[in-house]
Amino acid sequence: MGEEEKPMQKQHQNSTESFTAMKSSIKQAVQVISSLISLSHSIKVFNVKWQLIRKKLEEMSSGLMAVGNCDSSENTAAFSDVVPSILATVNECYDLGRRCVDLSYSGKLLMQSDLDVMVAKFDLHVKNLSGIYTAGVLSHGFAIVVSRPGFGACKDDMRFYVRDLLTRLKIGDIEMKRQSLVNLYQVMAEDERYMKLVALEVSDIVKVLVDFLDSPEMEIQEEASKIVSLISGFDLYKGVLVEAGIIGPLNRVLETGSNLVKEGAVRCLQTLTVNSDNAWSVSADGGVTALLKICSSGDFGGELIGLACGVLRNLVGVEEIKRFMVEEGAIETFIKLTRSKEEIVLINSMELLQNVASGEESVRALLRVSDPKSATSSKTREVALRAIENLCFPSQNCINTLMNYGFTDHLLFFLRNGEVSLQELALKLTFKLCGTSDEARKTMGDAGFMAELVKLLDAKSYEVREMAIEALSSLVSVPKNRNRFVSDDRNIHFLLRLLDQEEGISGNKQLLLSILVSLTSCNSGRRKIASSGYLKYIEKLAEAQVSDAKRLVRKLSTNRFRSFLSRFWHS
Known part of the structure; x- marks a missing residue:
């Protein structure tokens, strides 16, 4: 038995020695390559050629x-010829690099030819x-990932780290690719410098990521979708993704991917x-x-549906796409979504309705959301x-539909009780x-x-005061409203006090005078203005x-005041 073990031990020893020798030669080759890379940065001629090299x-x-x-000596023979050949080529190139630095080459055309070789x-x-690698020499079982450079590297x-990851993405097994x-996602999310490297400087990596969206392995799809979604968040790099042909794979993912993959794809879109x-x-x-299918299905969470609505909101600006969406039943889908409890779904579906819909059903859907009694946020309202x-x-x-379904009650509530932004919007409406x-x-x-x-009328905001005065002026143009308004003594007194406070001949002062002129069509209105104590100011x-002030004086004139005010009548 002992005699049989000796050849095996000797074989193992030879294998270990060969593996050690191979690692030594690899280390030497990497060092020479690193030295040549450093040298290449100092070369001022044939820039394009040296960038490619x-x-x-x-x-x-x-x-x-x-x-x-690697921590395995398997398949050492596969590299026994490759590494020395690489080393010989690198040494040969190093000589060319030296001659380019020293400008000691015999001719440009000859050097260009040598560099092409x-x-x-x-x-x-x-x-x-x-x-x-593809033959299986490098697998996750014994490949050690290069350490990530420290912060500020x-x-x-x-x-080098990104290129190492790219190599593993190209030739590693499934687990190595996933890791x-x-x-890659971690370094890109934590350090924006890696974003530029991935998107612009390390060629092929974006194409590899895009191709992974069609991977049959769900974990690979999910991790790739997270990265392309991250890249798409930077305006500078969107074009890189489009040029790599990402839109087709993203659309396919919407049909077949997991919810997590779909979410990354929709964010990117x-x-x-x-x-x-x-x-x-x-x-x-x-x-x-595919997006409409996500929106109409009850199988997805609110976040994914809300994001899908966001993409459709971008698309609906194209008239042909809008028509197609309507033909595909988009209006019914969006009306249903306005019943969602998810704010992102509510907001996006309402904005889509605004762009594609008309008719009683869509109006009622929006009224339901704006109802003060609904359990929605101020932002959603x-x-x-x-x-x-x-x-x-x-x-x-x-508008008739709005009035029939209680829209005025909503507005009145928000004027009385709404937050500032909501109150101002209600005033505008x-x-x-x-x-x-x-x-x-x-x-x-x-x-x-x-x-x-x-x-x-005395709000701090000039715009609020202006809208309130204009709205009031419009309302008191109706006789029934005038009578209602002047029945409260405080209203006219308040208007006159504001008129006295307004500086100069402002637009608001003109509107206040216009309202007062309108109120003089009521006998009680004329009496209250005339006896208010503000007549001398008018x-x-x-x-x-001031034309409306003159009109107001004329309206207020009676036999008792006629002689006193006659000089103003025909001025």
């Missing part, structure tokens, strides 16, 4: 390092290494489709149908009110509603809008040739 050197270095970090040789070495170290994707040119590509590849403004106010039929019809003005007068508008304005 440097790229090939970095790829070889990354590949050799991956082998050198070097590029071809290095390209062959890279292919040979890749072929050996130089660019060369960062580039490399995880590591949302940023890419801000550009309308990309919107066409998404539509052409079937993305609109603001979006609903803006959607109502854009969708409904151009159409009298939509109140002002616009006042200008639609006498019927709307009568309804608003009966509901109690005038009292709330009076309260806003006379002073009339003397200053």
Whole structure:
């Protein structure tokens, strides 16, 4: 038995020695490659050629390092011829590099030819290494990932690390690829410098990531989708993704990927489709149908549906895509989504409704969300009110629907109780509603809008004061509303006090005078203004040739005042 063990021990010893020798030669080759890379940065001639050579050197270095970090002596023979050949080529190139630095070459054309030969040789070495890897020599079981450079590392170290990850993405087994994707995402998320390296400087890596979106391995898909989504968040790099052909794979992922992959894909599409040119590509590849399917399905969470709505919101600006969405039943889908409890879904679906829909059902859906009794946030109600403004106010039929379903009650509530931004939006819509019809003005007068508008007449914001005065002016143009307004003595007194406080002949002062002129059509209105104690101030304005003040004086004139005021009548 002991005699049989000796050949096996000797064979193992020889294998170990061969593996040690191979690692030593790999280390030597990596050192020489590193030295040549450093030398290449100081070369001032044939820049394009040396950039290409440097790229090939970095790829070889990354590949050799991956082998050198293995802790197995298997398949040593596969590298026994490759490494010495690489080393010989690198030494030959080093000599060319020295001559380029010293400008000691015999002729430019000859040196260009020699450099082209070097590029071809290095390209062959890279292919040979890749072929050996593909045959299974490098697997996750014994490949040690190069350590990540520390914070503040130089660019060369960062580039080497990214190229090492790229090598593993190309030739590693499934687990190695997955771990490399995880590591790549981490460095890119934590240090923006890696983003530029990946997107612009290390060639092929973006294409590899895009190809991984079609991987049959779900974990590879998921990790790749996270990275491309991260890249798409930077305007500078969106074009790189599009040029790599990402939109087709993203659309396919929407159909077949896991929820996590779909979420990454939709996030990426949302940023890419801000550009309308990309919107066409998404539509052409079937993305609109896939997105509508996500929105209409009950199988997905609110986050994914909300993001899908966000992409469709970008696409709907293209008229042809909008028509297609309507034909595919988008309006019904979005109306259903306005019942969602997820804020992102509510907001995006309402904005989509605003862009694609009209009719009673969509109006009622928006009213339901804007209802103060609904369990929605102020932000969501603001979006609903803006959607109502854009969708409904151009159409009298939509306005009638609003009035029939209690929209004025909503506005009045927000004028009284809303947060500042919501109150201002409600005031804006109140002002616009006042200008639609006498019927709307009568309804608003009966509901109690005038009292709330009076309260806003001395608001700090000039815009708020202006809208409140204009809305009130519109409401008191209706006789029934005038009578209601002057029945409260405080209203006229308040208007006159504000008139006295307004500096100069401002727009608001003109509107206040216009309201007072309108109120003089009521006998009680004339009496209250005449006996208010502000008559002398109004006379002073009339003397200053303020037209509405003169009209107001005329309206207030009675036999008792006629002689006193006669000088103003015909001025």
